Structure formats: structure tokens, C-alpha cells
Amino acid sequence: MKAVRYHAQRDIRLEDVPAPSEELAPDQVLVEPLVCGICGTDLHEYVAGPIVTPIEPHVYSGATLPQIIGHEFSARVLKVGSEISHVAPGDKVSIQPLISPRDDYYGRRGLYHLSEKMACVGLSWAWGGLGERAVLNGYNVFKVSEGLTDVQAAMIEPAAVALYGVDRGRVEAGSSVLVSGIGPIGALTLLAVKAAGASPIFVSEPNPNRRALAKELVPEAIVFDPRSDDDIPAAIRARTEDKVGVDVALECVGAEASLNLCVDAVRRQGTVVQVGLHTRRASVDAMLWALKDITVEATWCYPTDIWPRVAAMIEGGSFPVEKIVTATIRPDEVVDKGFEALLDPTGRNMKILVEMGGSA
Known part of the structure; x- marks a missing residue:
């Protein structure tokens, strides 16, 4: 064969x-x-x-x-x-x-x-x-x-990776969310937070083609370019209740700058979810994590019993x-x-x- x-x-x-x-x-x-x-x-x-x-x-x-x-x-x-x-x-x-x-x-x-x-x-x-x-x-x-x-x-397999990250962030209807990085997993994560009812939804992505795709997938998403937009965390906070920041930030790149952006953008006692895989050590401001009293969740693959749920969401049209x-x-x-x-x-x-x- x-x-x-x-x-x-x-x-x-x-x-x-x-x-x-x-x-x-x-x-x-x-x-x-x-x-x-x-x-x-x-x-x-x-x-x-x-x-x-x-x-x-x-x-x-x-x-x-x-x-x-x-x-x-x-x-x-x-x-x-x-x-x-x-x-x-x-x-x-x-x-x-x-x-x-x-x-x-x-x-x-x-x-x-x-x-x-x-x-x-x-x-x-x-x-x-x-x-x-x-x-x-x-x-x-x-x-x-x-x-x-x-x-x-x-597509159920990569969708399971994305949905597991959203689950770990406990995203629900009305959650304010940042998705950092719109590669394949980031794009699926964006669709998953939309399916969960998140609002508002923010995106950070340097590639113009992928920024355009993010807007096609979720037209209401507020999209930023981390290479040219000034002070993205401040711009995100300004669009959240009392300017505190997002409830959940999902890091979908596996890059130090993206992880630190998520920490900067999330509110106090918010949640940062590491979905992308890092290939080298990241330098982080652990004191800021403590001052903001945040939760940092890291994910590996997915629980294998997630398959029926992903399939049902896809067949039902929400994913x-x-x-x-x-x-x-x-x-x-x-x-x-x-x-x-x-x-x-x-x-x-x-x-x-x-x-x-x-x-x-």
C-alpha cells in the first residue's frame, strides 16, 4: 500500500x-x-x-x-x-x-x-x-x-485540543475572553469560545491573513496586531467592565510574548490557559501573577471522553x-x-x- x-x-x-x-x-x-x-x-x-x-x-x-x-x-x-x-x-x-x-x-x-x-x-x-x-x-x-x-x-481531534483549553478556562456565556494566536488551534479555540457564549471576544495575531480569518470566523471579535498596535492590554481593559481586563486569556502560540500578553490582559483572579506548546523556557513575571492572584492552567492533549461532545457540537452547527x-x-x-x-x-x-x- x-x-x-x-x-x-x-x-x-x-x-x-x-x-x-x-x-x-x-x-x-x-x-x-x-x-x-x-x-x-x-x-x-x-x-x-x-x-x-x-x-x-x-x-x-x-x-x-x-x-x-x-x-x-x-x-x-x-x-x-x-x-x-x-x-x-x-x-x-x-x-x-x-x-x-x-x-x-x-x-x-x-x-x-x-x-x-x-x-x-x-x-x-x-x-x-x-x-x-x-x-x-x-x-x-x-x-x-x-x-x-x-x-x-x-477535525474532531484538533477541535478537542481547543475545546479542552476552553473547558479549563471555565469559559461560559458572558465571559470576556482573549485568544492570543490564530494558528489552527487558536482558530478552533476562537470558534469554541464563541460556541460557549463568550462576549466580548478579543484576538491578538500578527499575521494579516489570520487576522482576516479571525474576523470571518467571528465577525464581532475585536482584533489586534501585536506588532503595530500600541498597548494591547490597555486597549483590551478599556473595553471590559470597569476596565479590569478579561476573565479568561487563552495562549495558543507557545510563545513567551504571547503568554505575557495574556497575563497583562487578564483581570485580577482571572484565568490564563496555556494551550499552545512552548519549545523553550519562557521568562515570566511571577510577581505579577501573584499580585493579580490569577490562575494559570496548562493543558496537554485532551481527555479522551471528549469525542462525543465535540462531534455533537460539530453536527449541531455550533462548532x-x-x-x-x-x-x-x-x-x-x-x-x-x-x-x-x-x-x-x-x-x-x-x-x-x-x-x-x-x-x-
Whole structure:
């Protein structure tokens, strides 16, 4: 079968590889990927990896490079193991890609995303969404309604990251919110705070194309350019009750300046949520955190039971995740029109998906 595999830094290839065996373990599912997104984690691997893709056999999954990539995907079930009853051949599914023990400290508490042995489909598992076939555990496969498009089903995974951040901020109707950074997760976070009923909503984003997209997604959002607008925290405070600042600020970049902007803009005893992943240490004003008596929440992935809620929000129309998709490409275009396009400093693309169905 054809599969897109990561070998090393800036070395991604579309290759012929052996298809998985159809002799499944009782708790396994064989699927045909339909649509797969390119994630920021994939980009980090491409530019600076290997980071989380395993050079040595993964401690839990045993996976090693080269790795079939892709962890944000929808699929069609082809075959199921003897113990599987929640999906059947022909079902459309969204893939929850986290793989971890069910019986370690975190697994016994249902906190599967926190296991120290966690693996991930498309990063540290034998199979990924950018292949024509994949074998997964039953718990990785979530049946979705045929009312969801292949694209919407693929977007549940990154939408779960965004919604978890909004949950951790306890955003509710009437919350004043700042979203700092409108990359794919920031854009989904913006949609999620809108769905929660936040108002007013502020955005900080240096890229003009992404500022324009923010206004398309949420027209009432008040958008700032951190590279040219003066004293954004003061401008935000001036638009909140008694000029105290926002209730919640969501940092979606993973950058020191963005984090400190959120701290400056949030009100006393407000909440800052770290959604973006930092790749280096950040210098912060911890005394200001104390003086403002703020809560700082940090998030990692998502609780895996969030899938039904995200799917329901998408199907109900309150979470239009498909609106951030800017391009769809073929597997043979994944480097030039996928990874390299997303690394373009002009940032004209937000979310690029790879159409896998029928690509043999």
C-alpha cells in the first residue's frame, strides 16, 4: 500500500509499504483513512525532529522510525476483531489517536492522556492516517454520524485540543475572553469560545491573513496586531467592565510574548490557559501573577471522553470546524503543497488536509 512516512528531519516520503495483516487481535479494528490533517506536531517533527517520533522502540507501542504519520483523521471501518461491538464494517469513524495502558496510575483513573507511556497513532504507533490502511485499538475508533463530512470527522481531534483549553478556562456565556494566536488551534479555540457564549471576544495575531480569518470566523471579535498596535492590554481593559481586563486569556502560540500578553490582559483572579506548546523556557513575571492572584492552567492533549461532545457540537452547527480548512491535497503533494506550504512565512494557509480515500 501507499503511505507517507517520516524518516528524519525534512525527510518525508510517499512510499510503498506492506499493508497491515487482516488477522486482527480481538480488540483491534482495521480502517481505511479518508481525510487526514497535517498538525503542528507533524511540522515540528519535519523541521526539528525526531522529537516524539521514536528512534528507539517506543516503551509501550514498540514503534520505531520510519513512521507513517498522521493523527488527525477520519476513516471507514473495514474489519473488526471478535471483541469489537461499538463499530462495524462500513461505519464512518473519527480517530482518537492516544494509546496508553489501561492499568497504570493514570489509566486506572481514566486519565489516559497523562500516562507516562502514552503513544500516539501517526507519531509512535505502527500505523497512521497518511496510509491506505491502519490497524487501531478499539478505543481509538469513534463512530460518527453519516451527517458529518469526512473533513468534519477528521477535525474532531484538533477541535478537542481547543475545546479542552476552553473547558479549563471555565469559559461560559458572558465571559470576556482573549485568544492570543490564530494558528489552527487558536482558530478552533476562537470558534469554541464563541460556541460557549463568550462576549466580548478579543484576538491578538500578527499575521494579516489570520487576522482576516479571525474576523470571518467571528465577525464581532475585536482584533489586534501585536506588532503595530500600541498597548494591547490597555486597549483590551478599556473595553471590559470597569476596565479590569478579561476573565479568561487563552495562549495558543507557545510563545513567551504571547503568554505575557495574556497575563497583562487578564483581570485580577482571572484565568490564563496555556494551550499552545512552548519549545523553550519562557521568562515570566511571577510577581505579577501573584499580585493579580490569577490562575494559570496548562493543558496537554485532551481527555479522551471528549469525542462525543465535540462531534455533537460539530453536527449541531455550533462548532463549524471545517471553516478553518484552507486546502486539500493528495498524498503525493504532501511535502511541497503540505509541509512546505504551512512553513511559508506569509502564512496563507491555515489548515491543510490530505484526501486519502481512493488514493491507491
